Amino acid sequence: MRSFLFKKNFRGYAMFLRVISSFLFFFAENIREVNLIIEQGNTSSKVAVYKNGHIEASFVYKQFGVSVVAALFEKYAFTQGILSTVIDTDDELIAYLKNKLQRFVFLDEHVALPIKVEYGTPKTLGKDRLAAVVGANYLRPGKNLLVIDAGTAITYEVIEAPGIFLGGNISPGMTTRFRALNHFTKKLPLVTEEDDIPLIGRSTETAIQAGVVNGIVYEMDGYIDELKVKYPDLLVFLTGGHSFYFERRLKNSIFADINLVLTGLNRILEYNVEN
Numbered sequence: 001m002r003s004f005l006f007k008k009n010f011r012g013y014a015m016f017l018r019v020i021s022s023f024l025f026f027f028a029e030n031i032r033e034v035n036l037i038i039e040q041g042n043t044s045s046k047v048a049v050y051k052n053g054h055i056e057a058s059f060v061y062k063q064f065g066v067s068v069v070a071a072l073f074e075k076y077a078f079t080q081g082i083l084s085t086v087i088d089t090d091d092e093l094i095a096y097l098k099n100k101l102q103r104f105v106f107l108d109e110h111v112a113l114p115i116k117v118e119y120g121t122p123k124t125l126g127k128d129r130l131a132a133v134v135g136a137n138y139l140r141p142g143k144n145l146l147v148i149d150a151g152t153a154i155t156y157e158v159i160e161a162p163g164i165f166l167g168g169n170i171s172p173g174m175t176t177r178f179r180a181l182n183h184f185t186k187k188l189p190l191v192t193e194e195d196d197i198p199l200i201g202r203s204t205e206t207a208i209q210a211g212v213v214n215g216i217v218y219e220m221d222g223y224i225d226e227l228k229v230k231y232p233d234l235l236v237f238l239t240g241g242h243s244f245y246f247e248r249r250l251k252n253s254i255f256a257d258i259n260l261v262l263t264g265l266n267r268i269l270e271y272n273v274e275n
Contacts, residue, residue, distance in 0.1 A: 033273075036072070036081030036101070037265045040064065040090075041128060042152045048262040049076055053270075055259060066096045073100060082107060082269040084127040084261075105272050107131070107265070114138070114271045115163045126155070128261050133157050133165050135264030136237045139257070144231035147260070148220055150240035152176055156223050160231075171219065174242050177212045193245060217249045224252045 035050040045064035049057040049072075057076075061068055072078075080103035083094065098104050105111060107130070109122040115137050119125050128149065136147045137159055145159040150173060157168035172180065174193060182190035191205045193213060201207030228234050238247055239260035247256045257263070 033079045034077055035266055035269055036069075036076070036078040036097075037262050037269070038069075038081065038083045038085075039128065039131070039261055039265060040083070040085035040087055042086060046262060047072065048259070048266070049078075050262075050266045053266075055262065055266075058259065058262065065090065066093055069093065069096060080104065080269060080273060082265050084131055084265055086126055086128055103269075103273055105269050107268065111268065112272055112275060114267060115159070115165055117165045119165060119167050129155050129157055129168065130165075131261045131264035131268065132237070132239055133159055133264065134267050135257075135260040135262075137163050138263065138267045139237075139260075140235055140255075143235050144233055145235050145237065146224060146227055147237045147239070148223075148243075148254075149261070150174070150216075150238065150242040150246055152241075154216065154219075154240075158227065169223075173240075174212060174216060174245070177216075178208065181208055181212075213249075217246065220246065221251050224250075 033051070037048040037050055039046045039048075043062075045061045047059045047061070047068075048055050059072075078101060081097055081101045082105040083097060084107040094106060107127050109125070113130070113134060115134055117125075117130075128151075132147045132149050132155075133145075136145045136157075141163065142161055144161050145157075147155075147157040147159070147168075149155045149157075152173045153176065154171045154173050155168055156170075158166045160166060178191055178193075181188045188208065189205060191208050194209060197213045198206055198210050199214065201210040224234070224236055236252060236254040237260055238250075238254045238256045239258060243256055243258060247254065
């Protein structure tokens with residue numbers, strides 16, 4: 001009889017512990033910080049939702065402002081956030097975010113970073129460039145890195161193994177090159193990229209396509225090859241709106257990560273919250 005009562009009580013106690021454990025897990029899941037990550041670029045704005053270090057959702061907007069962010073707050077319980085912009089500052093948006101979030105970071109040259117920056121003019125350093133560097137260093141710490149961001153402009157950033165951002169280069173992006181040839185000449189047409197690009201163009205259109213696309217490929221591979229002379233163990237990240245287009249065209253091995261800038265912004269936010 002005693003054995004029966006003991007087993008019955010033990011089963012009841014075990015069930016009670018399972019219920020408590022489930023409740024605590026549910027509670028822990030829902031009290032985690034929900035991060036709002038905003039990257040305002042030249043042609044569009046990207047927003048990401050990060051929870052526990054992982055991206056849960058992302059959105060791209062052509063038109064962006066307080067009304068867009070307010071709609072996101074109705075869907076997500078954001079507790080902290082960061083805003084990075086390469087365009088004119090939106091004071092109304094910043095005021096709204098400061099009011100809604102418990103912790104808010106506006107990325108400028110004064111924000112603390114988890115890397116050392118040796119760039120000579122930090123005030124003019126593009127925030128997207130900085131975030132991409134932080135993201136790459138976060139994903140591959142202790143490595144020599146080259147970050148290529150293929151967007152409106154193409155940027156090349158070099159990070160040495162201890163986490164030192166040395167600087168980088170900027171050149172026109174693919175669409176910018178197409179538009180420049182059309183704008184600054186009288187007869188060259190405006191063309192866009194195609195999937196199949198010949199080595200040598202057989203018409204004016206394909207000559208422009210081959211010249212622009214192949215020129216960028218040789219440029220990227222050239223930087224990689226040259227840097228590998230100094231850093232044989234160099235790891236290369238490719239990101240940006242046109243990263244998917246060049247990923248399969250490069251001869252060198254790379255890590256393609258379309259969310260690298262967002263990852264870097266989330267890391268900068270977490271670093272400032274921690275410190």
